[in-house]
Amino acid sequence: MNLREASFTKTTIAAADSPRHLLKKILDTTRECMLVIDADMRIAASNAAARDAFGRGLDLEGRRLSEIVRDLDLHEAFRRAVFSQTQSEVRLELNTADRRRFDVHVAPLDLDGNAHAIGFFYETTxxxxxxxxxxxxxxxxxxxxxxxxxxxxxxxxxxxxxxxxxxxxxxxxxxxxxxxxxxxxxxxxxxxxxxxxxxxxxSVEPRRIALTELVDEIFASLGSKAETREVELFNDIGRSVTVLADRVRLEQMLVNLVDNAIKFNRVGGSVTVTHERLSSLDLISVADAGEGIMPEQQTRIFERFYRADRARSREMGGTGLGLAIVKHLAKLHGGEVTVKSILTEGSTFQIQLPRKD
Missing domain, CATH: 1.10.287.130 (Signal transduction histidine kinase, dimerisation/phosphotransfer (DHp) domain)
Incomplete structure (x- = not known):
């Protein structure tokens, strides 16, 4: 090895052991967002998590802190760390659609003899x-x-x-x-x-089920409740129709839907259960002639404890969990449950089950 090679090797080793190189290694292996800020309040270093959170994957080095995060408390925390060597704790919420939240720890950092500040962003969203x-x-x-x-x-x-x-x-x-x-x-x-x-x-154990027989059994068990409210029950499913589902869980879903259709129907109304076969799906629909559901409520109707009509639901004895259970059981089958409703005309809940002929 000649003198030039030795000098180059020594310089390379020194660079590899420099504070900036070590800091870059630490940043690259850290899952939490990290930013290093210099005395001009510009970003001196960042890691991939910070670039994803604050820069949409773009490089942040050299940009002003105010360009990527507009939060006075955070800026003041970095300023105190640089000029007063003071550590700070800050709560940060990004003004974005997903409203990400962070607990931020800001501390002073000496880098190559220059005052910097480092921020650790622990996401709490x-x-x-x-x-x-x-x-x-x-x-x-x-x-x-x-x-x-x-x-x-x-x-x-x-x-x-x-x-x-x-x-x-x-x-x-x-x-x-x-x-x-x-x-x-x-x-x-x-x-x-x-x-x-x-x-x-x-878990579910799908088997071939004679759908019309299952619906007849459900109507028989809920018949007295329907009679009390003068609600007629119609099973419009063909005798030869079968679906692939766990019998116990499908019965549980249909009992919830038919029971709700009776409870929230109008006196003298009707509940109709139908079936439609598509190329990849079996569609089981439960339609009532009730008052319908407001459009803004339809998006939340499958949430736990959500009720479109709380007073009436309590009067009828509902727990507010039935539709949430139906949703999860449908997903266990690889399917889905949906609702369509028109005010003053009624609602139709539909269980979608995948076909496997």
Whole structure:
């Protein structure tokens, strides 16, 4: 090795061991977004995660911090780190469609003898969304349980205060207690069922099913409820029609849909179940003649605890989980459930099952 080669090798090793080179290695192996800012508030270094979050994959080096993130608290945190050598914690929410959120730790950094600041962006978007869902779920559960519990306690106190000896009303009071207890039981059963489905603990075993016979059985079990509301039930499915599905789970889906169609129908209305076969799908439709669902509500109707008509749903004894269960069971079959509705004319819920002839 001659002197020039030795000098070149030494320079290369020194460059490889330089603070900037080491910093680049650290940045490239870090999953969290990281930015290094110089005294001019320009980006001196960044990693791939930061480029994806703030620059849509484009290079950020040399650009002003204000060009990619418009947040006064964040800018001040970097300024304090550079000029006052002070660490800071900042909450950041990007003004974008997905509203990404970050906990940001900003600290001073000496780089080649020059004052810089480094920011570590820990994304909390998913955690906060999950926490929001958890809080909403607990709030809904509390509300749904409080209503029947309040009714049960009120009637129990009435009975304890002497109504137990009131032959005209004690049976009625006990009936109210039973109905509310059954409502709580149904709610808890639906919560457990939905939890098992969402956690992947429920599987389906598709078999060939005679669809019209299944619908007849469902009509028979819900017939008295339909008679009470003077709702007619029509099974317009051909006797030879079969579909590939898990019988228990398909029955569960159809019971939920037919039961809802009866509950939210108009007095003297009708519920009609039909079947249509496409090249790759079996379509099972449940149509009612109710008041219909507002367009803005149709996009949320399959959410847990969402009700288009809360007062009527509680009056009819719904838990607000039935359609969410139907949606998940349809997906377990590799299918989907949809709704079409026209105000004052009625709604049609459709289960789409893949065909495998």
């Amino acid at each position: 998913k955690i906060e969304r999950l926490e929001s869902i958890r809080q909403e779920f607990l709030s809904n559960i509390s509300h749904e349980l409080r209503t029947p519990l309040t009714s049960i306690l009120a009637f129990v106190e009435t009975l304890e205060d002497g109504a137990i000896d009131d032959d005209e009303n004690n049976r009625r009071f006990l009936g109210v207690i039973r109905r509310n207890a059954e409502r709580m039981h149904s709610l808890i059963a639906d919560i457990l069922e939905l939890s098992m489905i969402e956690s992947g603990k429920v």
